[in-house]
Amino acid sequence: MKAFTTHCGIAAPLLRINIDTDAIIPSREMRRVSKKGLGEGLFASWRYVMPDSRELNPDFILNKPEYANTTVLLAGNNFGCGSSREHAVWALAEYGIRAIIAPSFGAIFYQNCMRNGILPVVLSNEAVMQLSDETLQDPQHLKLKIDLQEQKVESPHGLKFEFDIETGSKEMLLNGLDSIGVTLQHEKEISAFEQQVRKQHSWLYLQN
Amino acid sequence: MSKTLFQKIWDAHKVKQLPDGTYLVYIDRVFLHERTGSIALQSLAETGRKVRHPDQVFCTMDHIVDTFPGRGDETVMPSGKDFIQATRKEAKAAGITLFDIGDERQGIAHVISPELGIVQPGLTLVCPDSHTCTQGALGAAAWGIGSSEAEHAMATQTLRINKPKLMRVWFEGELNSSVTAKDMILHLISKFGAHGGAGHAIEFAGPAVEALSIEARMTLCNMAVEFAAFTGLVAPDQKTIDYLQGRPYAPKGEQWDTAVEYWHNLRTDEDALFDTEIKIDVADIEPTITWGTSPQHACGISQTVPELNTLASEDARTAATRALAYQDLKSGDKLLGLKIDCAFIGSCTNSRIEDLRKAAAILAGKKVATHVKAICVPGSQQVKAAAEREGLHQVFLDAGFEWRESGCSMCFYAGGEHFGKQQRVLSTSNRNFESRQGPETRTHLASPETVAASAIYGCITDPRAVPRSDR
Secondary structure, rough: OOOOOOEEEEEEEEEOOOEEHHHHHOOOOOOOOHHHHHHHHOHHHHEOOHOOOOOOOOOOHHHHHHHHHHOEOOOOOEEEEEEOOOOHHHHHHHHOOOOEEEEEOHHHHHHHOOOOOOOEEEHHHHHOOOOOOHHOOOOOOOEEEEEEOEEEOOOOOOEEEEEEEEOHHHHHHHHHOOOHHHHHHOOOOOOOHHHHHHHOOOOHHOOO | OOOOHHHHHHHHHEEOOOOOOOOOEEOOEEEHHHOOHHHHHHHHHHOOOOOOHHEEEEEEEEOOOOOOOOOOOOOOOOOOOHHHHHOOOHHHOOOOEEEEEOOOOOHHHHHHHHOOOOOOOOEEEOOOOOHHHHHHOOEEEEEEEOEEEEEEHHHHHHHEEEOOOEEEEEEOOOOOOOOOOHHHHHHHHHHHOOOOOOOOOEEEEEEHOOOOOHHHHHHHHHHHHOOOOOHHHHHHHHHHHHOOOOOOOOOOHHHHHHHHHHOOOOOOOOOOOOEEEEEEEEOOOEEEEEOOOOOOOEEEOOOOOOOHHHOEEEEEEHHHHHHHHHHHOOOOOEOOEEEEEEEEEOOOOOOOOOHHHHHHHHHOOOOOOOEEEEEEEOHOOOOOOOHHHHOOHHHHHOOOOOOOOOOOOHHHOOOOOOOOOOOOEEEEOOOOOOOOOOOOEEEEEEOOHHHHHHHHHEOOHHHHOOOOOOO
C-alpha cells in the first residue's frame, strides 16, 4: 500500500450528497480481472459526453482547466455509498486522488480507502463548505495541506481543522503497511480462538 | 449483563481488542462472486498467501453471468468471460466451494446462501457485496466488505473492525393488504434519510417483523445498507429454525439439536440498551415507491412528488432538484398513472419464490401492456425450478414477461444487459441511482406486487386496486 504522511494538493468540490460508487465508477467500466486500468473509468457517466465515449464533458468539474491535477476531493454526506466495489477506490487512486474530505462516508468505501492508501477525512459539513469556498477562488494555487501524523487539514488562508482516525489504520497508512501482514502478527491468538470456537460451535464446521 | 442480539454475536466472535480500540473479529463464512472474488483470490495467490480454511469459503457466479436462457461463459459484458473463467480457475486452485454456471445450486449469493443453509443464526459472514446484510434475516451478523477485506478474511479468518453502534427499529401494528417488507424498508429510509442508519448494526424487531416470513425478512434486511447501516438483522425464532431444517449445509442429527439450543438464546434481552431506537406503526404504510435517484426519495403510492421546501436541508433540496430533472418529474406530479416503459422483477431484494408468487397472483390471466418490456429474473436456479414446478413461469410468460436464468446483471447494468436510454423502469431492485439499470435509465423502486400491477396497466398502478387470482 502507498504510504500517506502529508499531502498538499489541488482540491475539487463535488458537494452533492449520496455520491454512490456506481457514479464513482460505473459497472461497465470494470473491464479486466485486475485492480489496474480503472482510472479512465472514474466518474465516467459525468466525465464523458456519452457512455463508452472518451470525449470529455467540459462542464464536469475535474475536466475544467482550473481543476487539472486535482488530488483532493471535497464531498457531501455519505460519499461512496452503495455498491461495495473496491474498483471505486482503485479508480480514484489511479486518477491521482490522495484524500477525500466529507462529512461522512459509505462504511465499506471508507474501509476500502484505508486499505489502498487514500485518506478519508471526516470533517463537518460547515468545514467542508469553508474549505471549498476558499479554494474555489483559485484552485491551482490555493492548495490544501493534509497532515496525517498531526491529523490536521490546513488551507493557505489559515483555516485549520483537526480530524479523527483510528490509530491502527493511521499507523498502516503512515507506513504503507499491509493489513494482512499486520493481523498475522496475532496468529497465535487467532489460532487459539479458532480451536475454541470450533469446539464450542462444532456444528458450523463439520458440514463440508 | 443484559445484551442485545448483535452484542451476543459480537462477544462470541471477538478474538481480541487491539490497542487502537478496534477489534479482531472471527469470520465464520466468506462468500465470493465472480466480479470481485476473482480479483481477491488472484491477488491473494500473487502474494503467496493461502486461504486459511477453504471449507469456510463459498463462491457463486452471479454478477456478470448472462441471464439469457442457454447461457455459458460468454456474456454480454465485454470481457465478462475473463472474470468467469478466472474465478473458476482461482476457486479450484484455492479449494473453495464454487456454485458454477450450470450447477443447480447457482444463484445470487444472498439468495442461495440462506437457501442452502450456509448462513445460520449467530455466525459471522462477509461477502464483497454491499447487500450481504440480506442474510442478517437469519439472525447472523452478515455484512458487505471490499475485495481487500475479503483477502484479509480469507487469509486470517478475521477482520479488523470498529464495533458498530446499535439501533433497534421496532415495527408494530398490522400491515395493510398489498403492503410488504419492501414498502416497510422504503418507508423507513424515506422517513429518516439514506444516511439514517450510518455506523449502526440495526436489529429489526417488533410484532410486525415477527409476523413476516423468513423471505420477507430478507427483503427488509437487504436494504439496511441503503440506510447506510453497517448491517441489519432479525432475531432467530421458530420460523428461522423451521426454515433451516433439512437444508444442505444446516447441521444434522445431534449437531442440529445443539445448534437449535444455542439459537434459542440468540435474542435481545428485555432490558438491553440500544444507542438509538426508532418505532414505526406499519398500519401507516401504503405501497411505497421512489420518485428520485436515492432510496430516500420515496413516498406512498397515492402521494405526489414532494414540494422541495418540505425537505429537511439545503443539501436534500439540491439533490432532489437534480434527481427530478434526471427523472423528468416535478414537485406535485402524481406517481399514480405515470407511464412506464419497463418492468423488472428480480434482484437480491425481491427474487425469491414468495416474491414470484405474489407477482403471479396479480398477473394471472392478464397481459402486460403492449408498450412495456417486462423481465423476470428468479434469484436462483432452485427458485426458478420451484416456480416452474408450480407453473408460475407460465403465468409470467402468458402475461408477456421474459423468463430468465438467475443472476444480478439486469439489476445493475453489469456492462451489458440493460434497459434502454431514458427508459422508465419500475423495478423490484434496491437502487435507483443514476444509470443504475443502464445509461440514463429512470428506475422507480417498488414491491413485486406494485411492479406486476403497473406492468399490466403500463403505468404506475396501486396493487390494491387490481383484482388477483389464486389461479
